[in-house]
Amino acid sequence: MTDWLGLPALAATHGGQIDSLIGWIHVFMLILFVGWGGFIAYTLVRFRRSRHPVANYTGVKSHASSSLEIGVAVVEGILLFGFAIPIWAARVDRIPPESEALVVHVTGEQFAWNVRYAGPDGVFGRTDIKLIDLQSNPLGVDRSDPAAKDDVTTLNQLYLPVNQPIIVKLRSKDVIHSFGVPEFRVKQDAIPGLTIPVWFVPNVTTAEMRTRTGNPEFQYEIACAQLCGLGHYTMRGFVTVLSADEFQKWAEAEQAKLKELGAVDDVWK
Numbered sequence: 001m002t003d004w005l006g007l008p009a010l011a012a013t014h015g016g017q018i019d020s021l022i023g024w025i026h027v028f029m030l031i032l033f034v035g036w037g038g039f040i041a042y043t044l045v046r047f048r049r050s051r052h053p054v055a056n057y058t059g060v061k062s063h064a065s066s067s068l069e070i071g072v073a074v075v076e077g078i079l080l081f082g083f084a085i086p087i088w089a090a091r092v093d094r095i096p097p098e099s100e101a102l103v104v105h106v107t108g109e110q111f112a113w114n115v116r117y118a119g120p121d122g123v124f125g126r127t128d129i130k131l132i133d134l135q136s137n138p139l140g141v142d143r144s145d146p147a148a149k150d151d152v153t154t155l156n157q158l159y160l161p162v163n164q165p166i167i168v169k170l171r172s173k174d175v176i177h178s179f180g181v182p183e184f185r186v187k188q189d190a191i192p193g194l195t196i197p198v199w200f201v202p203n204v205t206t207a208e209m210r211t212r213t214g215n216p217e218f219q220y221e222i223a224c225a226q227l228c229g230l231g232h233y234t235m236r237g238f239v240t241v242l243s244a245d246e247f248q249k250w251a252e253a254e255q256a257k258l259k260e261l262g263a264v265d266d267v268w269k
Ligand SMILES: [Cu+2]
Pocket: 108, 109, 110, 111, 176, 177, 178, 224, 225, 226, 227, 228, 232, 235
């Protein structure tokens, strides 16, 4: 229905509402544009100097223009209170319970996205700023904490299962970044000192999207949507949406990798 807008392909359950709102705003703005444009053209001709050599200081007496403006304000009010605010409230207030969602921590830094999963225990382990090492441990995960041993971290790669609510907890290590995935119709600033949740339900796997778009190299991309420094343009992350089984396999493979590194011995005993 909103194909005419040329928006990126849609891959999240709430996206249709946002697209239709964008569509209605465009329709309304087109009406205003044509209306105001026509009005200006009309006044230029109607009140041209050759017909009105002397200015009329009384002006228009009818109230038609006031009624029109009230009409415009009413439609704007409907768009704002009827559509925009309810959609926004669903995004920020009605976050699903964490027990029913996959919670992922995403931490922005100049110029990368650090991703962390809680692992099979479902608990994010301790982190310590003193343990931060930009190469080996950019989030300062304390592997001596039992809850941290199975935490999986990745750089610029976010793996998600399809058709499951995802809660991304956004943070930043330095300046303001912004987590934007156009296909999920999601964009949220990551602000130093705050943990901001964003939630969505991705409903098209990367493989499906590759078939649908006819592009075998299609990737969902996390674009940093705030100018965050000189390397801002390099701040790209990738999202891979997998089927539930594939996601399970990926998670197990990550645990196997950790086990190899000797981090999760205790968890697996
Ligand atoms: Cu950034």
